[in-house]
Each structure stands twice: as structure tokens, then as C-alpha cells.
Amino acid sequence: xxxxxxxxxxxxxxxxxxxxxxxxxxxxxxxxxxxxxxxxxxxxxxxxxxxxxxxxxxxxxxxxxxxxxxxxxxxxxxxxxxxxxxxxxxxxxxxxxxxxxxxxxxxxxxxxxxxxxxxxxxxxxxxxxxxxxxxxxxxxxxxxxxxxxxxxxxxxxxxxxxxxxxxxxxxxxxxxxxxxxxxxxxxxxxxxxxxxxxxxxxxxxxxxxxxxxxxxxx
Numbered sequence: 001x002x003x004x005x006x007x008x009x010x011x012x013x014x015x016x017x018x019x020x021x022x023x024x025x026x027x028x029x030x031x032x033x034x035x036x037x038x039x040x041x042x043x044x045x046x047x048x049x050x051x052x053x054x055x056x057x058x059x060x061x062x063x064x065x066x067x068x069x070x071x072x073x074x075x076x077x078x079x080x081x082x083x084x085x086x087x088x089x090x091x092x093x094x095x096x097x098x099x100x101x102x103x104x105x106x107x108x109x110x111x112x113x114x115x116x117x118x119x120x121x122x123x124x125x126x127x128x129x130x131x132x133x134x135x136x137x138x139x140x141x142x143x144x145x146x147x148x149x150x151x152x153x154x155x156x157x158x159x160x161x162x163x164x165x166x167x168x169x170x171x172x173x174x175x176x177x178x179x180x181x182x183x184x185x186x187x188x189x190x191x192x193x194x195x196x197x198x199x200x201x202x203x204x205x206x207x208x209x210x211x212x213x214x215x216x217x218x
Contacts, residue, residue, distance in 0.1 A: 061126065061129055064125055064126075064129060065122045065125050065126045065129070066122075067118065067119065067122060070118050070121075070122075072110065072114060072115055072118040073118075075104050075108055075110050076097075076100055076101060076104055076110070076115075077100075078104065079099075079100035079101075079103040079104050079107070080096060080097060080100035083096040083099065083100060084096075101115075
């Protein structure tokens with residue numbers, strides 16, 4: 001775009017070409033239509049490759065800020081394209097361009113101010129695209145990111161609640177396990193005491209029996 005702007009400025013600000021060289025002297029006849037001559041192409045800024053999506057975004061922006069699609073560009077090409085058949089040795093591209101602009105000025109009132117104002121308009125269009133994208137991005141963040149951040153927080157809160165419940169269950173498990181060990185100890189002691197008591201009594205009964213046997217036989 002800068003290359004086009006420089007070409008436009010040089011083409012209009014430089015002194016008028018020699019009428020004989022440009023064919024614009026009094027009574028000059030307009031050249032016959034010839035194959036179109038391409039305008040200076042827009043040279044995209046060199047940026048790191050970032051995939052197909054980045055190129056699509058660029059092409060979308062370019063479509064809305066393309067000088068070649070403006071009315072001013074159409075007017076310039078109306079007078080520039082017929083000059084394409086003239087050899088460069090006879091008329092340079094710069095002279096062809098200046099000639100076309102001068103013809104457009106004379107025939108349709110095209111001025112340097114209108115040309116440069118078109119580029120200012122493209123800058124405004126680009127700024128509008130940037131602002132629209134920023135607003136869309138903010139809306140997307142609010143809808144997509146905020147909602148998901150809320151869900152993440154809810155899940156984290158649920159995890160924290162479960163962890164608290166698990167800690168309480170672990171504490172209860174420790175308490176019950178302690179009670180279980182104590183109960184097992186009590187039962188084991190009771191069983192041991194009962195066994196000792198039963199053995200003692202069995203011995204006493206046997207001794208009593210022997211005593212009564214002795215009495216009966218005496």
C-alpha cells in the first residue's frame with residue numbers, strides 16, 4: 001500500500017510531462033484500448049507463518065481495505081489501462097501513470113486530494129475492522145471464557161468439598177478402627193479369663209469328686 005501511495009504522490013506532484021512525450025498536447029487523440037496494465041500490487045507485511053486461519057483473516061481484511069476495488073482506482077484504470085500497449089521504451093510506467101491521472105483530472109475531476117483521501121478512508125476502514133474484531137473478541141471472552149472459568153471454579157469448589165468429606169471420613173475411620181482394636185482386646189481378655197476360670201473350676205470339681213470317693217470307700 002505504501003508503494004502505491006508513493007507512486008501516486010510522485011505521479012501527481014512531479015512536473016507535468018512533456019506534452020509531446022505523453023501525447024496530451026492540444027488536439028491529441030486518446031490511444032486505442034489495449035490490454036489492461038496491472039496497478040502496483042499491495043505488498044503484505046512480512047509476518048511469521050501462522051497457518052491457514054491467519055491467511056483467511058488477512059484476506060478478509062484486504063477485501064475491505066483494497067485500493068483496487070475503490071471508485072478512485074476504477075477511474076485511474078479507466079485511463080491507465082489503454083496505455084498498456086505502449087512500449088516501456090517509448091513511455092515509462094511512471095509517465096503512463098501520470099498521464100492517466102492527468103486525464104482523469106481533466107475528464108472527471110480526479111485530484112491528488114481525492115486519491116490520498118481514499119487511502120485515509122482505507123485506514124479508517126481498517127481501524128473499524130480492528131475495533132469490530134476487538135469488540136467481538138471481548139464478547140467471545142465474556143461468553144466462552146467467563147462461563148468456563150465459572151465452571152472450573154465450581155468444579156474446584158466441589159473437589160474441595162469432597163476432599164473435606166474424605167478427610168472427615170478418614171478421621172471417622174481412624175476412630176472406628178481404634179474402637180475395633182479396643183473391642184477385640186476386650187473380647188480376647190474376656191475369653192482368656194473365662195477359659196482360666198473354667199479350667200480352675202474343672203480342677204476343683206475333680207478334686208471334690210476324689211474327696212467324696214474317698215469318703216464313700218472309707
